[in-house]
Amino acid sequence: MKKITLFILTFMLFGVFTSNAQVFENENFDGLNIGNVGTDVTGATAGQGGLFTQANAASNSDFQIVDSGGSLGNVLQITGSNSITGSRFIWQNGLKTDWASRTLGNNFVEVEFNFFTGPATTSKNEADVEIYNSDYSIVIAGFSYLPETKVLTGLAYANGSSGLGTYLIFLGPSDTDLILPENVWVRLGVAFNVVTGEVIWKGPGFYIGFTGSGAGIAPFEVDFSLYAGTGNTVSSFMFVDDYRARAIATEDLLSINNDVKTISNIINIYPNPVEDVLRLSLSDNINLAKLEIVDINGRLIKTISAEKVFDKEVNTSDLNKGMYMLNIYSDKGKSTKKFIKK
Structure with missing residues (x-):
């Protein structure tokens, strides 16, 4: 069972660096259908977008794709x-394999996402973003957020007053709580260096680093988690958008506009509707990794490796008539395009 361990504090400031990155996981939820993410809350079967859900005393409806009603489009909602009982977890598989095959020297794993702070509430729920080790016994790094108080803290594996464990790290000035405003979207990022154990957090009003005890622990999985909370009687929602996990040589959190929806502006498909051949229009400096064709129910129809995309064309002659999503994975991120097979 997944769970975090202990909590404590300390911090120091770090500077800004830049480097080339390898994007491993990328999801803006716009290519997914409104409604339940999946049909299985045991964590055994993937739902839309390759997302796995696991929950105690919960249902599939506790993991939803919803329309934000604004410029963000579709977002992930966890209820x-x-x-006082019941935990929710949602994640994608594959980080272990991607990390093992990363470019030599890309020793930082960086996780970035948009997060909604929510309204005033008395809920004792705790919303976390956690980078796990291979057996889920360690949260190497991440964030923890309390909807009731709007306090955001960092998570880092360290050797503190209670020994080795995952500790809370103050993100406010001079060892104080960082309190986020109500009902706003913020972009947050956390980076972990597998060689040195450094953990760095960046977001609105903070840019803080700490050297923990995670050196040598490879990242295995990134989870968005929502815990019940001691004395809890009220539910809360966790909203997430534009999630990205990548490997990089030198920390580069939030240094550019990392809204993955901007990738959609430089990748296009035509003709649409299509009969036999769907063509991709993209700039020469974008390197394709793979393509996925997904049906309107979120089922993966086929995966196409980059080597098989000759002349940036996709054979659609074997598809039945209807609407599909084309997931385009590249070194610049992921784009999802809807198309109709006629």
């Missing part, structure tokens, strides 16, 4: 427990 928390209204009691």
